[in-house]
Amino acid sequence: MSWEIIGIWVATLLTFGIASFLYKDNPVYKIAEHIYLGVALGYGLTIYFWDSIKPNAIDKVLPSDGSAPEYLVWIPIVLGLFILLRVIPSLAWLSRWSFAVYIGGNMGILVPSVIANLLMPQLASAMRPLYDTAQPLNAQWGPLIGQAVILIATFATMIYFFFSLEHRGFVGKLSRLGVLFIMISFGAGFGYTVMARMSLLIGRFQFLIIDFFGRALGLRIG
Amino acid sequence: MARECPAETEIYSGRQRSAAAAKCAFSRPRKTLRSFPALKLPLCLLLAALLLAPGLAKAHFLPPRSENIEAQKRAEERGIPVPTELEVFDRPNDDGSSVLLSFEVPTADEDTAVMAQASVDKVWQDCAEKPVLLSELPRHIDEPRYYSGEELSPEHAQQYSLTVDSVMLPGEDGALALQPLETGRTYSFRLMLYKNGGDPAAGRIAFLAGDAAPLEQWFNTAFLNQVLMALVFTMIMMGAIFAARQNPNLFIRRIAGLEAVDEAIGRATEMGRPVMQVNGLDPLTSASTVAAVNILGRIARRIASYDSTLMVPCVDPVVMTVSQETVKQAYAEAGRPDAYRSDSVFFVTDQQFSYVASVCGFMMRDRPAAIVYLGAFYAESLLLAETGAGTGAIQIAGTDSQHQLPFFVVSCDYTLIGEELYAASAYLSREPMLLGSLKGLDIAKAIVMLLILLGTIMATAGQDILTRWFTPL
Numbered sequence: 001m002s003w004e005i006i007g008i009w010v011a012t013l014l015t016f017g018i019a020s021f022l023y024k025d026n027p028v029y030k031i032a033e034h035i036y037l038g039v040a041l042g043y044g045l046t047i048y049f050w051d052s053i054k055p056n057a058i059d060k061v062l063p064s065d066g067s068a069p070e071y072l073v074w075i076p077i078v079l080g081l082f083i084l085l086r087v088i089p090s091l092a093w094l095s096r097w098s099f100a101v102y103i104g105g106n107m108g109i110l111v112p113s114v115i116a117n118l119l120m121p122q123l124a125s126a127m128r129p130l131y132d133t134a135q136p137l138n139a140q141w142g143p144l145i146g147q148a149v150i151l152i153a154t155f156a157t158m159i160y161f162f163f164s165l166e167h168r169g170f171v172g173k174l175s176r177l178g179v180l181f182i183m184i185s186f187g188a189g190f191g192y193t194v195m196a197r198m199s200l201l202i203g204r205f206q207f208l209i210i211d212f213f214g215r216a217l218g219l220r221i222g
Numbered sequence: 223m224a225r226e227c228p229a230e231t232e233i234y235s236g237r238q239r240s241a242a243a244a245k246c247a248f249s250r251p252r253k254t255l256r257s258f259p260a261l262k263l264p265l266c267l268l269l270a271a272l273l274l275a276p277g278l279a280k281a282h283f284l285p286p287r288s289e290n291i292e293a294q295k296r297a298e299e300r301g302i303p304v305p306t307e308l309e310v311f312d313r314p315n316d317d318g319s320s321v322l323l324s325f326e327v328p329t330a331d332e333d334t335a336v337m338a339q340a341s342v343d344k345v346w347q348d349c350a351e352k353p354v355l356l357s358e359l360p361r362h363i364d365e366p367r368y369y370s371g372e373e374l375s376p377e378h379a380q381q382y383s384l385t386v387d388s389v390m391l392p393g394e395d396g397a398l399a400l401q402p403l404e405t406g407r408t409y410s411f412r413l414m415l416y417k418n419g420g421d422p423a424a425g426r427i428a429f430l431a432g433d434a435a436p437l438e439q440w441f442n443t444a445f446l447n448q449v450l451m452a453l454v455f456t457m458i459m460m461g462a463i464f465a466a467r468q469n470p471n472l473f474i475r476r477i478a479g480l481e482a483v484d485e486a487i488g489r490a491t492e493m494g495r496p497v498m499q500v501n502g503l504d505p506l507t508s509a510s511t512v513a514a515v516n517i518l519g520r521i522a523r524r525i526a527s528y529d530s531t532l533m534v535p536c537v538d539p540v541v542m543t544v545s546q547e548t549v550k551q552a553y554a555e556a557g558r559p560d561a562y563r564s565d566s567v568f569f570v571t572d573q574q575f576s577y578v579a580s581v582c583g584f585m586m587r588d589r590p591a592a593i594v595y596l597g598a599f600y601a602e603s604l605l606l607a608e609t610g611a612g613t614g615a616i617q618i619a620g621t622d623s624q625h626q627l628p629f630f631v632v633s634c635d636y637t638l639i640g641e642e643l644y645a646a647s648a649y650l651s652r653e654p655m656l657l658g659s660l661k662g663l664d665i666a667k668a669i670v671m672l673l674i675l676l677g678t679i680m681a682t683a684g685q686d687i688l689t690r691w692f693t694p695l
Contacts, residue, residue, distance in 0.1 A: 040573035127677025190628035
């Protein structure tokens with residue numbers, strides 16, 4: 001029996017072990033869960049070391065190709081070590097410096113990114129002509145209604161997210177209309193995502209049928 | 223592919239040299255500015271002000287060069303297309319790594335190819351490994367980030383844009399290899415036109431483009447709209463925060479999901495079961511995770527005062543550490559620092575589905591009476607929420623992950639949709655800073671609505687200035 005077939009057997013048993021949770025929490029599920037957790041942790045740690053710590057810290061501080069060390073790298077290394085100092089209660093406060101740099105720096109990066117990738121494209125997309133004034137209006141009722149619905153839905157949804165206004169009267173009605181549009185959007189999103197999840201399930205069944213029944217057990221499929 | 227470069231005095235008359243130097247908008251020597259560091263700030267401000275004036279960044283185009291007339295005759299004799307409007311200039315809004323050759327080839331066919339050559343030490347060197355087909359070359363309008371159509375006249379925006387960022391130079395072993403252009407150094411450039419897809423045997427003709435130096439710009443004018451938006455919204459937020467400090471009793475509408483938090487914690491206390499909070503999968507770089515940790519502090523304070531138990535399984539070590547600090551602080555504020563247990567906030571794994579398998583196991587074994595999902599979620603949302611619903615727990619979710627919201631809506635008792643997650647912190651704490659931010663966001667939303675209305679009316683009337691202004695490059 002080759003290592004590949006052994007791998008298929010292990011993967012199949014773990015698949016059934018995890019799937020047994022559909023019945024109830026049981027010892028087989030616990031075994032599969034703990035193996036999955038342990039393997040994932042070990043895998044994650046290995047990836048962190050080889051993809052992040054070694055190329056970004058060790059290789060730059062102690063270059064093996066004879067190039068000059070990069071001393072600026074010591075700043076993030078020291079900040080990283082500060083986080084580890086949390087295990088020493090009297091020095092745990094130093095980790096706050098690291099978190100301040102981490103969160104502050106990332107927020108600085110995030111703000112222009114949100115403006116460029118979320119706010120502005122949506123604004124530009126919303127500012128579209130209701131209809132083409134160069135063409136006769138009679139031939140454009142469809143696009144006109146579609147664009148008007150988009151505009152009303154945008155406004156109503158934004159009104160729902162106004163927290164300074166009490167949702168009563170006209171604002172309340174507009175807000176309820178906004179909720180309606182949000183729910184329609186959720187319904188479409190739900191169907192779309194469920195179909196994507198079905199493809200995951202199909203992938204697992206393909207593994208069981210083709211790899212396990214076909215290759216590991218040698219059964220003729222189809 | 224080295225060729226002799228005619229002496230520059232043979233190529234340019236004095237007048238032409240001045241014109242060629244003038245056409246590069248950024249061809250000032252860099253050392254002048256570096257020699258006067260004190261002038262940097264005023265110059266920055268001056269440059270920023272100048273950039274606001276439209277049209278100043280326009281390229282200066284020259285009439286056709288007299289020295290290309292001979293080349294044009296030879297090209298026509300050999301059936302090679304002739305470029306017009308040939309220019310070379312520093313590529314605007316870049317880091318000083320390249321120049322642009324701009325041209326049009328009215329008689330080009332599908333086999334016409336081009337390649338740039340640069341003069342280095344009076345020897346013409348290729349600027350690429352091989353010629354590129356004209357049909358594969360972008361036009362200026364295709365590269366708005368570097369050279370937007372707004373900075374060129376409409377006819378120039380449609381011209382071909384050949385980026386030159388390297389030149390063939392002999393390496394240490396003497397072999398020619400592509401090496402980056404030197405920032406700040408002035409090179410002479412010419413454009414080689416080929417027929418038959420760039421086959422040199424089929425003939426090629428060189429057309430002189432002129433001189434240019436790749437120079438780095440301090441400001442990328444393509445991002446000016448983003449800077450202005452950030453400044454305007456920052457001022458609005460700061461103004462609103464200032465107003466909230468003057469008057470902390472600002473109105474915020476009721477958020478149903480948050481009012482259920484107290485009920486859920488009370489239920490957990492009565493049943494003697496823990497309250498679980500899941501902070502999502504994103505690290506602290508995500509605004510929703512920051513909001514989730516912020517709310518965790520409020521929930522932890524309530525749990526501490528009710529003497530209930532908290533469980534926070536984390537997927538990110540940094541989120542775990544900050545959550546531990548937050549919960550510890552909350553217990554101290556509630557007057558119960560002795561009740562704080564550091565293992566109530568714990569790391570599970572950073573792998574998505576093994577995290578789900580583990581948290582589902584915790585749910586089934588520890589049977590939390592209330593589960594709160596706040597932050598950014600992905601494919602794990604339904605797996606967690608369905609398992610939580612199966613245990614009979616009260617479930618409250620809040621996320622800005624648009625694709626996961628439907629799953630929370632169907633499987634949780636209360637769901638905070640999108641921005642309600644951010645509003646929750648202000649709603650729970652009533653802190654002037656957060657209240658002011660929320661008010662500022664409402665003002666910003668009102669401005670955005672007005673802009674959309676105005677932009678739509680203008681676009682319908684045939685004016686798309688506002689739409690283009692908000693299009694990020």
